[in-house]
Amino acid sequence: MNNLFYCNRVKVRNKGRIDAPFRLSSRDTTIGRCFSFCPEEGVLPSGACQNVEVIFCSHTLGTFTEDLLLTVTGRPQPLTVTFRCVVPAIVVETPVLNFQRCFLDHRYEQKVQLTNTGPLPACYGVLDQEYEESPSLLIGSSTPTGMIRPHSSEEFPVFLLAKAVGLYASLCLAASSHPRSWEVCALWSVNHCFCPMGV
Incomplete structure (x- = not known):
């Protein structure tokens, strides 16, 4: 950083x-x-x-x-x-995203809830993920940044797009911050991607 x-x-x-x-x-x-x-x-x-x-x-x-x-x-x-x-007191209320069964090249989305338990405002952002040249799984967010007021909660979407058949457990990183500090938290996504059989 x-x-x-x-x-x-x-x-x-x-x-x-x-x-x-x-x-x-x-x-x-x-x-x-x-x-x-x-x-x-x-x-x-x-x-x-x-x-x-x-x-x-x-x-x-x-x-x-x-x-x-x-x-x-x-x-x-x-x-x-x-x-x-100071570091804001951020709690990840949704530490695991279970997408269950997914189809190839179909985009799926779930919500992640963050709670700011401290007396100071905090902002968050989904960090850019590092991928291989031909990634088998893409993870990101359509609204990757936001602000959480003191003693309140906010939700942001996380999408998943599978490019290969398999069972995946992937790590998505989000950074929570006050204007003078940063802290990194982790979100795990679990999914089983398969290709439907043709008729």
Whole structure:
């Protein structure tokens, strides 16, 4: 999965009576090295405020907390700005799709239900499947992306198209996400494809 960039803003205000040179930085940790700032430093006049862009780029999945450091000249200890990343609580209510018997080159469709049990909105997307040059089974969705509101459920369709006779158990991957995190879940599809006998 490619790195994703997220940008937020920190408002810095000088309540003192003199100009305040400042610098915003992060700790030398795995997550801390994923941050950059614009501007990284500057001078804030007395009574003024300024927005500093905080840019975060990481391919690491999970929930974590990181403290950013705001150093002000003349202040013995830096101020801390806490950055939090959370993973939405997504439950796959339909982990297995049983298509049973299917005919060759006929498209079949079933619904998958996802529930967002957390307090934050989450979006989902069916990931592109990797196929061989001549795949025996095609799986996808006509509406591969969507949004789930907090404490609610959504359904999306998954279609199956068999290109060869056989018994299949295939894996379909879906990604659920909050704007600052991604989590991958799996959906299994089971079907028996056969070719009808001619008269």
